[in-house]
Amino acid sequence: MKQLLRNYQLYIFLFPMVAYFVIFRYFPMYGVQIAFKDFYPLKGIWDSSWVGFEHFQRFFRSSEILMVIKNTLLLNLFSLIFGFPVPIILALMINQVLRMKFKKLVQTVIYAPHFISTVVIVGMVSLFLSPRSGVVNSIIKSLGLDPVFFMARPEFFKAIYIISEIWQHAGWGTIIYLAALASISPELHESAVVDGASKWQRVWYIDIPGIMATAVILLILESGRMLSLGFEKVYLMQNNLNRSASEVISTYVYKVGIQQADFSYATAIGLFEAVICLIVLMSVNMLAKKATNTSLW
Template identity: 45%
Template sequence: MSFTSGSRLFKNRWIYAMLLPGVVYFAVFKYLPMWGVLIAFQDYQPFLGFLNSPWVGMKHFERFFAEPAFWMLFRNTLLMALYNLLFFFPLPILIALLLNELRSKWFKNVVQSFLYVPHFISWVVVVGIAYIFFTTEGGLINELIVSLGGSKISFLMSQEWFRPLIVSEMIWKETGWGTIIFLAALAGVDMQLYEAARIDGAGRFRQIWHVTLPAIRTTIVILLILRLGHFLDTGFEQIYLMMNAMNREVAEVFDTYVYNAGILQGQFSYTTAVGLFKSVVGLILVVSANHLARKAGEEGIY
């Protein structure tokens, strides 16, 4: 290391000190655990450890793809991921655009606060609220249906209603929090562009379409690419709490399957192979989406 580099490091030592906790966090909780994927290629025995457990190659992957439940798990996970992408991802953008149009700062802050609050509520509480509303025994929605002359609907036991309920809960809980990044991007839009658009006769909708959306397009593309990296992560806690014997056929996804087979049944190597499969799919989606984004003239994530 040259003297100049050493001087620069010493001069910026407090900045590097602030960086240190983040580096330690990612090193300990993100990078070191990656060595655990090795057991996907072993018959892992806890008492033998990583190095002494017998290697079995692709045995667990072959077993997983041959499982009768594989296509059910793949279908359920894929559908939930698509529903979240189609119905949940665009909503923070829409809400951010609407909030950006509010002229009353006080009212805007109040609305934002109400939208952010659900993010801090645990999934246990969210599912508990859903049970209060949708249960057949005293549920508010079913009581309203009966009072209007209808028959009770078994929302929580129904396979048809499972996915709409899951997506609705996700929208209610996370949409407000997802607007933060888009609002930050909107704050950086040059106001002179709006003035020029108004001079040219553009109304509110035209300003949004020709000024606002192009200004945040890069942010939207980057977040979409990053979202695809977690495409098959449908959320274990929410689905596990909403799942029961009556809707399991449409509710069981990779995350819940890994928990049942890995934690409850102790099949560590097998479920690590399932998790690695998910990660590889996510990696392929990210690389492919980034390539398409760069082809379209966007920056991408690398």
Template identity: 60%
Template sequence: MYGAQIAFRDFTATQGIWGSDWVGLKHFIRFFNSYEFGRLMMNTILLSVYSLLAGFPFPIILALSLNYVKNVFFKKSVQMITYAPHFISVVVMVGIILEMLDPRHGIVNQLLTMLGMEPIHFMSRPEMFKSIYVWSGIWQNVGFSCIIYLAALAGIDPSLHEAAVVDGASKLRRMWHIDLPGIMPVAIILLILNTGQMLDVGFEKVLLMQNPLNLRTSEVIDTYVYKVGLTSQAMNYSYSSAIGLFKSVINLILLVAVNKIAQKTKQASLW
């Protein structure tokens, strides 16, 4: 919090934080009036919402499916296979993605060629960037994310399932009427936390997947802050700090708003 005041000053390293001139909202206004503002906000929000909507159900579906698997060897094998990608570093993961989507030697384009279709240069098409980013992220994290749902399912009273079986309920009915309500408080908490990180897309994976051809849809707030704050010759620490502070304030507002909605609907909430 002490360093956050850099956003309101023209910070220079020689003068320090307290010695730098106070300029108020100058850097915030500069960002709001910049040519990049609309595009950055649109790309960041679309990527976050896409990731949330597409990625949120899959860990729940995987956890519900694994919960009813009786074969222990098969269950452990699926868990290991789905958990493993989470422990691959971002750099290696992006390298795998680029190799798989390579227009000449990638396995995806080889399959397309075998089907009589023309190879596609996926990473040069701006409209495909978000889908590649989101679905590769789901593949990498779905197994690890379902662990918490498996733990929640383990806490459901077995007598509820026993009574449902006696009444002739199918597995789908038991999932819908017992398992989903049982894990719903956990799901709501995770949804609130994910919504509170709406503008925190992160820059590592996005930056590694960026190229001049897809920059129109791949430039997000985090990569922009990294570029203007650390890689540009001007080293705009105050400007990048103002953008980061703006992003944090918006995330806080979203977190409080979604938590309040959860309280109004009598669902689980953070406080």
């Protein structure tokens, strides 16, 4: 109590975040029991009949489960493989730029898309890839080839999604790594220059080890989202022609839970997704702790 009274200002600053997690993260867990009941809104949660694992069994017997899980895993895996290294590379390159005006210009240009609405981003992608007036198809037609309706071709969906994700969010990740690079002592670089180290050697032996802890933490957090793919962009880019490659868990839950009002079934799928993400997060955290002595806890 004495510590609390002595540092009450810090606890006041902490209170809004604690309240946010209690209200929007922990309190809604009360509704998880819907996954184990045949929920009817008029009866409420407590008065709805208990059905156990019936909705989970229904999901595992569904003809679409393989497609949904496969698309979710592949999109997350490819985003991690191709998207995770990009902010690191950009940060290392920008850190070597000596002209501050050019450096600030590049930083502004690459992280500006992060602040653009997802709806606008998808609209821009659709315009770029339009078979009639899109820039990409204009180039294709100038080469004497037939235009391609990219948004209607399932084989192109994953590439379009991953490239747009990198374009939109790589700049924001770059800021995090630039902050980590700024914390590296300049004396290390000065000593390396005196010892005759080249620029590439300084990057390899000083910069990369200096941001390794940050990279590991971000990798753990990204791996914890292995089945939790963002809903907005996928849903906006989805249509009946590319659904075989674009239907993921989040869009499937929205359709069965909101559009079809099957709340119990949707909750069961969401709970399954959350449990798998928790297991993956804890596993990757444990492996990272053993391999690099860096972890979330």
